[in-house]
Amino acid sequence: MDDMKKLAAKAAVKLIKNRSILGLGSGSTVSFFIKYLIKRKKEGLDVRCVSSSKKSSYLAKKGGIKLLDIKNVKKIDIVVDGADEIDKDKNMIKGGGGALFKEKILIEFSKKVIIIVDETKLVDKLGRKKLPVEIIPFGAKFVFEKLKKERFKGIWRVCKKNNFITENGNFILDIFLNKLLDNPKKIHDKIKGIVGVVETGLFCDVNPKVIIGREEGGVDIW
Incomplete structure (x- = not known):
């Protein structure tokens, strides 16, 4: 699987133009990117980045890439990120x-978005993976119960036997979707409308360029 991720990552790097400001996503495929x-920077590419996670920040900084604080950035030219699932309409979990x-x-x-995935992330409809939902700790129990009433059952993500804490200081509830999603945007809106929910892991209406690493070699681009 790593070989497919590397193929997608290499193809994405070729699309980065000099003097770009990049948004860095997170995950294993982005780490390869x-x-x-x-490597391209060492060959002369001039880029600066805004990062979404400590791990991506660490990798970029270690390699000599200049990181910017988002509050000082006026524009983001391209975001490069991965996905846990992506359907034929480019909706993602x-x-x-x-x-x-x-x-x-x-x-x-961002002006443009590039999603890099291996072919195992492609699905006809979203819903096989658990759906992450970020929730404010204050009143999280009530949010959990409200979601249950709306038939969204899940488990709190844990780390070393404690609640997993996001870099924003929030909890993650991983929801088991009981069926494949015909209308991901509708599900996103329903969950996001509950007070205490910060954000859902459903990404709709993004319309990214998608680069897919294939097992037989090479990439497909949507």
Whole structure:
């Protein structure tokens, strides 16, 4: 699977233009992208980045890539990110690494979005993976019960026997979707409308360029 991820990452790096400001997503495929981006930088590519996670920040900074504070950035040229699932309409489930809120901010305000995945992430309809939902800790129990009443059952993500805490200081509830999604946007809106929910891992209406690493070699581009 790593070989497919590397193929997608290499193809994405070739699309990065000089003097770009990049938004870095998170996840294993993005880690490969950062590795190849560092190589291009050493060959003379001038890029600066805004990162969605500590891990991506660490990898980029270690490789000599200049990181920017988002409050000092006037534009983001391209965001490069991965996905846990992506359907034929380019709707996605993301957030397996817990950085979904920051990823969504970068994507929302970027001129272009590139999603890099291996072919195992392609699905006809979303819903096989658990759906991450970021929730404010204050009153989280009530939000959990409200979601249950709306037939969204899930489990709190844990880390070392404690609640997993996002970089924003929030909890993650991983929801089991009881059926494949015909209308992901409708589900997103329903969950997001509950007070205490910060964001869902459903990414709809993004219309990214999708680069898919294939098992037989090479990539497909949607």
